Amino acid sequence: MRWTKLSRSIGASRSAGVPPAVQSASRAPSVHATGLFLIFTLTLVAAILLSAAPPEKHLAVFSVAANYSLPLVQREGRSYVGLLELLEPLGKVTAKSEGPRWRLRYNNNAEGVFQIGKTHARVQGRDADLSGRFLVENNRGLVPVASLPSLLPRFLGGPVTLHEASARLFIGSVGTHFAAALSAENPPRLVFHFTAPVNPSVATEPGALRMTFSREPLVAPASPTLTFGNRTIPSAIYSESNGAAVVTVNAAIPVMATFSSDGRTITISSTSTAASASSGSQNANPPASGTAPNTGVPNGVPNGSVPNSSAPTLSGQPAQTLPGTPPATPVSTRRYFAVVDASHGGDDHGETLSATLLEKDVTIALARSLRQELESRGIPTLVLRDSDANLTLDQRAIFANTDHAAIYIAVHAASNGHGVRVYTALLPFDGDDRGTFRNWSTAQHASLPLSQSAAAAVAAEFQRRQIPVRTLTAPLRPLNNVLGPAIAVEVAPLGSDSSQLTAPDYQQLVTSAVATAIAATRDQLGAAQ
Numbered sequence: 001m002r003w004t005k006l007s008r009s010i011g012a013s014r015s016a017g018v019p020p021a022v023q024s025a026s027r028a029p030s031v032h033a034t035g036l037f038l039i040f041t042l043t044l045v046a047a048i049l050l051s052a053a054p055p056e057k058h059l060a061v062f063s064v065a066a067n068y069s070l071p072l073v074q075r076e077g078r079s080y081v082g083l084l085e086l087l088e089p090l091g092k093v094t095a096k097s098e099g100p101r102w103r104l105r106y107n108n109n110a111e112g113v114f115q116i117g118k119t120h121a122r123v124q125g126r127d128a129d130l131s132g133r134f135l136v137e138n139n140r141g142l143v144p145v146a147s148l149p150s151l152l153p154r155f156l157g158g159p160v161t162l163h164e165a166s167a168r169l170f171i172g173s174v175g176t177h178f179a180a181a182l183s184a185e186n187p188p189r190l191v192f193h194f195t196a197p198v199n200p201s202v203a204t205e206p207g208a209l210r211m212t213f214s215r216e217p218l219v220a221p222a223s224p225t226l227t228f229g230n231r232t233i234p235s236a237i238y239s240e241s242n243g244a245a246v247v248t249v250n251a252a253i254p255v256m257a258t259f260s261s262d263g264r265t266i267t268i269s270s271t272s273t274a275a276s277a278s279s280g281s282q283n284a285n286p287p288a289s290g291t292a293p294n295t296g297v298p299n300g301v302p303n304g305s306v307p308n309s310s311a312p313t314l315s316g317q318p319a320q321t322l323p324g325t326p327p328a329t330p331v332s333t334r335r336y337f338a339v340v341d342a343s344h345g346g347d348d349h350g351e352t353l354s355a356t357l358l359e360k361d362v363t364i365a366l367a368r369s370l371r372q373e374l375e376s377r378g379i380p381t382l383v384l385r386d387s388d389a390n391l392t393l394d395q396r397a398i399f400a401n402t403d404h405a406a407i408y409i410a411v412h413a414a415s416n417g418h419g420v421r422v423y424t425a426l427l428p429f430d431g432d433d434r435g436t437f438r439n440w441s442t443a444q445h446a447s448l449p450l451s452q453s454a455a456a457a458v459a460a461e462f463q464r465r466q467i468p469v470r471t472l473t474a475p476l477r478p479l480n481n482v483l484g485p486a487i488a489v490e491v492a493p494l495g496s497d498s499s500q501l502t503a504p505d506y507q508q509l510v511t512s513a514v515a516t517a518i519a520a521t522r523d524q525l526g527a528a529q
Ligand SMILES: [Zn+2]
Pocket: 343, 344, 350, 351, 359, 412, 413
């Protein structure tokens, strides 16, 4: 079976109680074509899997080249997988048996020699521990799954991560992250935003809706249980088993899932209000009763059922109006005080600082250094982009808003100028909030005074340390989309040599100043939560 978007035969296979088709072995790369979707409303009435037979055990493999699934066999108390089958979708691979020996070549340069019954092999002339005996069945060489994190990098030359209990294997830096935010309409809607298109199967049962991600390298949020402080949709729980990641939404009312046009947004809403929710009419939202400032409550999420809700990027002009959030919802789920955003990443290199230095690499080093400095001062900190991932500006704001951070700090690097520039948002004039709706482009509005005092505190600390510093306001996205206090720190070298940006002592000089200032304004920032 191919893992294509077209295999989303949810109604037929699921209501018949058949396990998802992807559990059979497949070497076909997944087709992650975007733009194939129409807006897709799934109303699953009686899709209950409980009576299905236990599914065949399999290993889900996620890589840049292909996502696929392989059957596992149980031998000698361990899970085994065919090594040839595992490598085949990733490159050119051949194997041959020579008596008790089994030789495998990958891409004509990496060779492994395995012996039947032996717990060690030789790969590239070096010893490799298999953590169990090597087996051959029907000319297929079988290795214990537990050996893959040490064995595969010898062939592939890159890092491999195994979630052994759930049989999920990540080759290279692949991973789809997600955030969830609850709108405080009545009944509420829960909006999931993903960093890449997803296509889960959906099942409902009394009190819960379950999304199963068999084909996506979905990774766990910081905490597997997300709580929303709401009686109607109190929580969502992340789990993994048998090759799949599962997100279970607990709900006191019947709910359904609505997929956005680009596959990156899924909205969970009441089945009874589905018609108005999916009509795209923002006026369908009931008016909020309160008028207090709207700080700290997560709702910077584009409406998942509005066409073209795909995240606008740098050049985009998102004039999207968002549902408002009444201030009545208690905030109880903040996990991080600070969110540090390593700006740029993936295809977006940022500024080319020198022939060998890209801004995206400097920002991630600065962000990690800042996290260390903040945490050493007792401030729980999330680095938003902790890998070379593509994240849109909207996704960054959504992550910050979802985490209820008391302060959002974007980190940039520059080769021009000297020292540090500290930015706060310059909000557009045309972004008035209308009625109960927050305008996405001016979400920052209510928090701007606190952002400016945080920026002033940071600048004062740099001055105290005699590091050149300027404070600026700029239409620098996503600062304007962040609901809570938000600043950006742009770091330039002290002199004209941009290689100073990579020097750990300079990075720490800068990040310790920022952390000291944030720690000093901690009470002020925290009080606004
Ligand atoms: Zn930048």
